[in-house]
Amino acid sequence: MMDAIEKRLADLRAEHEAGQKMMAELEAKRSHLVQTMLRIEGAMQVLQELLPAKAEGGTATVTDIKEAAR
Template identity: 40%
Template sequence: MHDQIAARLTDLRREFAIGEERLRELIREEGTVRETLLRISGAIQVLEELTTDVPPNGTRSAPDDALKLP
């Protein structure tokens, strides 16, 4: 009985170590995905701003604030 318990304990420790390593890999992957999403979000924001500032004729207009006189 003692040998079976010792063998099971060894198996569980090995599986636990494997699980910890997998968790570390997933955390690293999460960071990479977050960075990628942040870059994509920034690119989307820039392109949206460019498309709202460009009228159909292709020339950029000055912001509304620039047209107001003090």
């Protein structure tokens, strides 16, 4: 009986360790994805702010980009 309990405990510890490792990997992927999404959203915002300048017939200049950043 004790051997079976010790075996089950060892199995559960191994599963728990594997779960912790998987959780850490998923958290790292999540963090990377969040950073990527933030960069994409920032790029989208800059492009959206440049659209009205282009629609008015002008071309975007460094001054326009500085204004868009405000």
